[in-house]
Amino acid sequence: MAATNLAFPEESAAEATLIEQEEAAIERIKRARQILGEDVVILGHHYQRDEVVQFADFTGDSYQLSKEGAKVNAKYIVFAGVHFMAESADILSRDDQVVILPNLKAGCSMADMANLEQVLTAWAELEDVLMADPAQHIMPITYMNSAANLKAFVGEHDGTVCTSSNAEGALNWAFAQREKVFFFPDQHLGRNTGKAMGIPLEQMVLWDPFQPYGGLTDEQILNARIILWQGHCSVHQQFRPEHVDLWRKHHPDIRVIVHPECMREVVDKADDVGSTAYIIKQVEAAAPGTKWAIGTEIHMVNRLKQEHPEQMIQLLSPFACLCSTMYRISPLDLANVLENLVEGRVINPIVVPDDVKQKAKLALDRMLSIPK
Numbered sequence: 169m170a171a172t173n174l175a176f177p178e179e180s181a182a183e184a185t186l187i188e189q190e191e192a193a194i195e196r197i198k199r200a201r202q203i204l205g206e207d208v209v210i211l212g213h214h215y216q217r218d219e220v221v222q223f224a225d226f227t228g229d230s231y232q233l234s235k236e237g238a239k240v241n242a243k244y245i246v247f248a249g250v251h252f253m254a255e256s257a258d259i260l261s262r263d264d265q266v267v268i269l270p271n272l273k274a275g276c277s278m279a280d281m282a283n284l285e286q287v288l289t290a291w292a293e294l295e296d297v298l299m300a301d302p303a304q305h306i307m308p309i310t311y312m313n314s315a316a317n318l319k320a321f322v323g324e325h326d327g328t329v330c331t332s333s334n335a336e337g338a339l340n341w342a343f344a345q346r347e348k349v350f351f352f353p354d355q356h357l358g359r360n361t362g363k364a365m366g367i368p369l370e371q372m373v374l375w376d377p378f379q380p381y382g383g384l385t386d387e388q389i390l391n392a393r394i395i396l397w398q399g400h401c402s403v404h405q406q407f408r409p410e411h412v413d414l415w416r417k418h419h420p421d422i423r424v425i426v427h428p429e430c431m432r433e434v435v436d437k438a439d440d441v442g443s444t445a446y447i448i449k450q451v452e453a454a455a456p457g458t459k460w461a462i463g464t465e466i467h468m469v470n471r472l473k474q475e476h477p478e479q480m481i482q483l484l485s486p487f488a489c490l491c492s493t494m495y496r497i498s499p500l501d502l503a504n505v506l507e508n509l510v511e512g513r514v515i516n517p518i519v520v521p522d523d524v525k526q527k528a529k530l531a532l533d534r535m536l537s538i539p540k
């Protein structure tokens with residue numbers, strides 16, 4: 169029998185339908201945007217997939233997006249990012265603005281590694297060990313990748329939020345006031361930044377939220393300068409020091425640049441480290457022919473690769489490191505929220521309760537006022 173009219177296997181047919189739907193969604197987004205005009209602004213994180221990020225009015229790292237979110241004038245801010253980013257935009261935006269996350273399942277596995285109950289328990293246990301209000305000695309700092317109620321906790325305790333682009337500024341600011349820092353939820357950003365500032369590794373202890381007193385002795389807590397929450401990014405955790413060795417073996421002139429959410433052993437071997445925006449800036453400024461192995465999310469690395477064919481750009485790991493939660497935002501989701509706005513309906517709004525908002529804003533405003 170001739171091999172014509174072969175039926176698609178079921179999965180391929182489903183994939184083909186999805187591709188068609190996504191292509192149609194691009195046109196739907198264009199139409200809706202035209203109608204909505206300046207009423208809507210789309211903010212996009214660098215990890216967002218191309219089909220979605222192409223519609224962003226502004227792209228940036230978490231710091232830039234929070235700054236931009238605070239300045240936006242539009243009635244609707246559609247956030248092509250993850251939940252904690254949209255929450256921060258809601259906290260920093262005006263009361264008459266609405267923040268929308270196109271897919272409510274776009275969370276962050278690292279942000280989910282610390283919750284308020286655990287942090288309150290830790291704070292009470294620290295009080296017990298210090299035999300004093302922890303606020304006399306310890307400054308809480310939460311990474312931007314955390315829930316709004318953790319930002320509120322920090323705001324209430326005179327602390328700040330930080331991002332990967334201003335963590336050192338935040339730590340310096342904290343140490344000017346208190347002798348210790350409680351840093352959550354990303355142990356790697358905290359450790360890498362502390363190490364770059366000259367803090368010995370043994371003075372940065374790891375707080376395991378599933379153990380009484382974080383699994384630490386009183387002595388460890390009393391001697392610590394930074395108490396690091398045992399959290400990590402499941403995407404950046406996949407980059408290994410051996411990947412750096414392998415690239416250097418085959419390309420001795422390669423530059424390795426990584427995100428500070430990578431483990432210390434990777435950062436130690438890299439040539440440079442910084443936020444997503446910092447990585448992009450370094451690549452943009454490099455000479456043609458520069459070779460890069462980049463340790464961060466694959467959509468951003470692939471985009472850099474396409475935009476800079478004059479350089480050799482590779483992902484640091486041999487397998488795809490994908491932020492699967494950010495990937496959940498599809499063109500279909502974007503088309504859906506925009507078309508509903510055209511019809512006067514707001515779907516997927518991100519609304520931080522007022523009491524949380526006020527306190528979290530203290531911490532975010534502090535972050536924005538600390539020099540980078």
Ligand code: 13P
Nearest residue numbers: 229230231331332443444
């Ligand atoms: P940036 O602030 O560097 O964009 O990082 C955000 C993030 O979630 C990285 O995983």
Ligand code: SF4
Nearest residue numbers: 276277278401403491
């Ligand atoms: Fe969260 Fe990691 Fe995705 Fe960044 S890359 S949003 S830290 S899961």
